Amino acid sequence: MKLLRFGPKGAEKPGLLDAKGAIRNLSGVIDDLTGELLGDEALDRLRRLDTASLPLVDGQPRIGACVGQVGKFVCIGLNYADHAAESGMELPQEPVIFFKATSAIIGPNDTVEIPRGSVKTDWEVELGVVIGKEAKYLSEAEALNHVAGYCVINDISERDFQLHRSGQWVKGKSADTFGPIGPWLVTRDEVPDPQDLQLYLEVNGQRFQNGSTRTMHFGVATVISHLSQFMSLQQGDVISTGTPPGVGMGQNPPTYLKPGDRMELGIKGLGVQRQNVVKG
Known part of the structure; x- marks a missing residue:
């Protein structure tokens, strides 16, 4: 579904x-x-x-985030070898875990705001995982049975806030509108292999990201199992599993979002997002 x-x-x-x-x-x-x-x-x-x-919905209504009342918005960093290389960082020995504020969550086609003081707002298409059954101390073999479904996420990031403003990554990841989720939650029975999905992202019609979940450093089952050793995952929690190469920070020269830009991103079978960028 x-x-x-x-x-x-x-x-x-x-x-x-x-x-x-x-x-x-x-x-x-x-x-x-x-x-x-x-x-x-x-x-x-x-x-x-x-x-x-079921009643048919007329017209073209706004689409919201495909999950409501998200408890935790957990993200995995540096989870594609080629993205780690373009970021000038080594591949981690264990999944890198950080959080986005749930107040960052918006619909898949809502407007993205560049926060005040931003100089390096960037894009990241990612596979999202929505938890459907409480997960605690899971093995990798058990992990996918705790998934409700999958979705598209744009893990928008302000690189200067993230990397040069002290502390952890959260302040560069959590601005309002930095978490478009959706359009759909595709139930896990329709995604037989989450490690065989094509991802892409374009800005103003130019394709920057074009990857596959096959090149994840840590697969979805590994990520869920690992997270469950450190925290219980609750129904409706969202995990963003990392991005393939092609982010703005990795361009030569680096290229960042500006007011008037338009992003389009998608994952095969999971839908497409389109966002206009404005000054916050």
Whole structure:
């Protein structure tokens, strides 16, 4: 299934994308795509619905983040060998973990704001993983069974804040609008191998990132298992698994976002995001 949330910010309703690409309203069935409603039993109930009987959503509503009320927004850094090389950093021996503030989360096509004082706002297309079952001290063999589904994430980053303003990476990752998620939550049964997905990102029609999850340093199962040794992962938590090469920081000369730019990014089978960039 392809699940989504639509409507004004803060008042999104749950929806389902039908076989013809139309949005069906799920608000008569569930309140939202959050927490326990992302578990296996809840998703199985949605699969058994007669999709054609669900109300059709007219027009082209705003699409919100495909998960509501996210508890943790966990990210993995330097998880593609070629991205680590372009960043001038060595591959880590264990996954590099950092957090984005959940207040950074926006819809996949919402406007991205360059924060005040920014000089190096950058892009990163990433595979997102949404947890559907509490995960604690998991083995790698168990890990993927705790996934509700997958989505597209743009891990927008301010490199000067991230690397030169002291402390950890969080301050360069957490500005408002720095976490577009969606458009869809694609349930794990439709993604048989999360290590075989093509990713891309373009700015103003120029392709900068063009990669595959096959080149991840730590695969999705390894990432989930590793995280679960240090914290429990709850239903509705989101993990952003790292970016392939082609970020602005890695260009020669470095290239960063500016007001008026337009980004397009996507992952095969998981949908496409499009964001206009404005001054914050």
